Amino acid sequence: MPIKIVNHSDLDNSQKEVVMLRPFDQQVYISGPPGSGKTSVAILRTKMLLENGFSSMLFVLYNHSLYGYLSTIFKRMNISSNTSINTKDKYFFALARQLRCLPDSYFDIPNYEMKYNMLLDNILSSSIAPVYEMCMIDEAQDFSEKELRILRRLSKKVIAVADFDQKIYETNATELLFNDLKRYKLETVYRFGRDIAAVVEQLSKSGERLTGKVTQMGSTKPYLIKSSGSDAIDALCNIIKNKKLSDGTMAIISPLRKNLTDLSAILSSRKVDHFVAPTNDDFRSYNFDSNKPLLIPSLSSKGLEFDTVVLYKYSGGMWDSQMRKNILYVSLSRACRDLYIIEDSGSWIELKNLKGITEMSANNKGGSQDDDYEF
Numbered sequence: 546m547p548i549k550i551v552n553h554s555d556l557d558n559s560q561k562e563v564v565m566l567r568p569f570d571q572q573v574y575i576s577g578p579p580g581s582g583k584t585s586v587a588i589l590r591t592k593m594l595l596e597n598g599f600s601s602m603l604f605v606l607y608n609h610s611l612y613g614y615l616s617t618i619f620k621r622m623n624i625s626s627n628t629s630i631n632t633k634d635k636y637f638f639a640l641a642r643q644l645r646c647l648p649d650s651y652f653d654i655p656n657y658e659m660k661y662n663m664l665l666d667n668i669l670s671s672s673i674a675p676v677y678e679m680c681m682i683d684e685a686q687d688f689s690e691k692e693l694r695i696l697r698r699l700s701k702k703v704i705a706v707a708d709f710d711q712k713i714y715e716t717n718a719t720e721l722l723f724n725d726l727k728r729y730k731l732e733t734v735y736r737f738g739r740d741i742a743a744v745v746e747q748l749s750k751s752g753e754r755l756t757g758k759v760t761q762m763g764s765t766k767p768y769l770i771k772s773s774g775s776d777a778i779d780a781l782c783n784i785i786k787n788k789k790l791s792d793g794t795m796a797i798i799s800p801l802r803k804n805l806t807d808l809s810a811i812l813s814s815r816k817v818d819h820f821v822a823p824t825n826d827d828f829r830s831y832n833f834d835s836n837k838p839l840l841i842p843s844l845s846s847k848g849l850e851f852d853t854v855v856l857y858k859y860s861g862g863m864w865d866s867q868m869r870k871n872i873l874y875v876s877l878s879r880a881c882r883d884l885y886i887i888e889d890s891g892s893w894i895e896l897k898n899l900k901g902i903t904e905m906s907a908n909n910k911g912g913s914q915d916d917d918y919e920f
Contacts, residue, residue, distance in 0.1 A: 580736025
């Protein structure tokens with residue numbers, strides 16, 4: 546199913562207000578729950594600025610998968626030539642090389658976090674002048690203070706897009722550095738209906754009631770499949786098998802990449818068509834027009850949405866309870882229509898405690914009478 550290119554007529558009045566905001570160089574902080582159209586507003590605001598005299602813009606993203614998705618959209622909207630779009634890690638590495646502030650010792654540091662912090666420190670200690678008229682920062686809640694300080698020095702003006710309920714890393718840098726921006730909050734959720742919203746909101750750090758913000762009243766219920774081992778794989782294969790081309794996009798999301806590479810080997814042995822990215826970088830060239838089931842890590846799914854989402858093997862990992870809740874919040878809220886959760890005895894307690902999910906066995910027909918999924 547081809548990527549839908551958003552246009553002005555797709556927006557509600559509150560979204561149009563942000564896109565059309567005057568003066569055009571106004572700095573803006575856009576917040577809102579999952580599926581409220583934050584990124585769509587950011588894209589159309591970028592297009593609006595380019596059409597009104599802006600010639601140098603930077604669009605910085607959190608993950609490589611969103612880069613792959615948005616770079617395709619930018620090309621099709623003919624706005625890529627005047628907009629530099631990149632993930633924050635690749636952008637800052639290229640910037641450090643340009644500034645010639647990477648010592649030889651940088652490449653000998655085995656720890657990625659230490660290496661990345663050195664890179665940021667070296668950039669901050671360099672002489673940086675503004676080179677962009679506007680910088681668009683997507684998923685700004687997960688940018689560190691150092692990253693944000695660099696971007697604010699590089700650009701005369703910024704637009705930040707954030708949802709603190711989707712924040713993965715504990716930092717208040719966004720609040721500290723964006724207090725001078727005009728604030729807009731998008732309130733309506735267009736992605737999923739009340740049944741999915743009722744599950745997602747149980748994990749909201751702010752306690753936001755998503756069920757009162759949705760527009761879809763008759764969406765499919767989320768389903769819980771309690772299985773393990775080969776039963777879990779059988780259930781997953783049946784979901785894929787019964788998916789029609791008209792059902793749109795599908796993602797199988799798991800918190801650990803190893804879960805997905807192991808699953809990919811099993812699916813391949815069963816001749817089940819799918820796509821798995823060996824590394825995060827591989828999402829940069831993924832064809833997001835494809836209806837092929839996409840195996841994607843939880844954090845790589847941030848910013849994306851899929852018609853059908855299956856949560857698989859939410860167990861293990863060295864995360865505390867709040868981090869597991871954050872990961873679940875992001876993962877569950879990717880679903881537009883169909884949501885399936887495969888739970889086993891080792892699943893996170895935060896997942897097991899969720900309420901409002903229709904349970905079914907791996908052998909029984911589940912859901913409404915109109916459902917044609919066999920498990």
